[in-house]
Amino acid sequence: MAFPRLEHKGFLVSSGEKRNKSYTLPGMSLPDPEELFSTGAVNNINNMDLPHKELSLPHMESSLPHKEPSLPHIVSGTQTHRDTLGRLTPLSFSLPFIDSLEYISLDLRKKLEEIAKPAYENRRLEPEEMQLIIMKLCQSHYIRIDVLSILLNRSAKNLRQHHIKPLLDKQCLMMAFPQTPSHPNQGYTVRTLSQD
Structure with missing residues (x-):
């Protein structure tokens, strides 16, 4: 295994255990569910359709401390947009995230409900x-x-x-957040060959 050796040499940092272990570069962190789903971090509408009004956002250069003038401004990754289907599109994920049925498109919701119908209607599957x-x-x-x-x-407990x-x-x-496997905001996606 190459990853444990790289971790031992200090090139990688691990989180999680056994098969759910994830590796990042030192100084980088894995996506945090609290950060992603905090109030204000998520726009409940498709904000790509909103006009940007630069003048309404005051930017006071003198109030920003700069330790290194050559470094670019880094905008916090907590502001999250939604795609045309209503799924979150956080910068820290390669795939969109369904956080609520309330915000997704009616077509997507119907598709998901149709897939889930056998389980929804039958308690003994x-x-x-x-x-x-x-x-x-x-x-x-x-x-x-x-x-x-x-x-x-x-129930979430039964499913888990x-x-x-x-x-x-x-x-x-x-898992979306391998470092917190039982977090109530945990999300899941199918593992593809390219993600191995």
């Missing part, structure tokens, strides 16, 4: 069938555990213990 449904729901975006819970008509954990163990799913 074979684990393999439920896991297949979860994988379909998590395709091409991250989806928060509470959204999965609503779509599948199951009986269905998501086995999918994570088989490396079929990836």
Whole structure:
């Protein structure tokens, strides 16, 4: 394994345990669910459609401390936009994030509900069938555990213990926040070959 050696030499920093371990460069941090979902960090509308009014945002150069004048301004990554389907598009993720059914497009919501329908209507579903449904729901975006819970008509605890954990163990799913596996804002996506 190359990553543990790189970590031992100080080139990488790890978070998480065993198969859910993630590595970053020193000084960089993994996305934080508290930061991503904090009040004010998320726009509840598609802000790409909003006109920008530069004059309404005062920028007082003298009030900003600069230790190195040659460094560019770095805007905080907490401001998050939504795509045309209503999914969050945080800069720290390669895929969009479904954080609520309330904000996604009606077409996407209907598609997700149709995928989840067998689980929603049937309390006794074979684990393999439920896991297949979860994988379909998590395709091409991250989806928060509470959204999965609503779509599948199951508790988040039940989903985590009986269905998501086995999918994570088989490396079929990836967590959005591997450093906090049981966080209430945890999201999941299907692991693709390019993410290995």
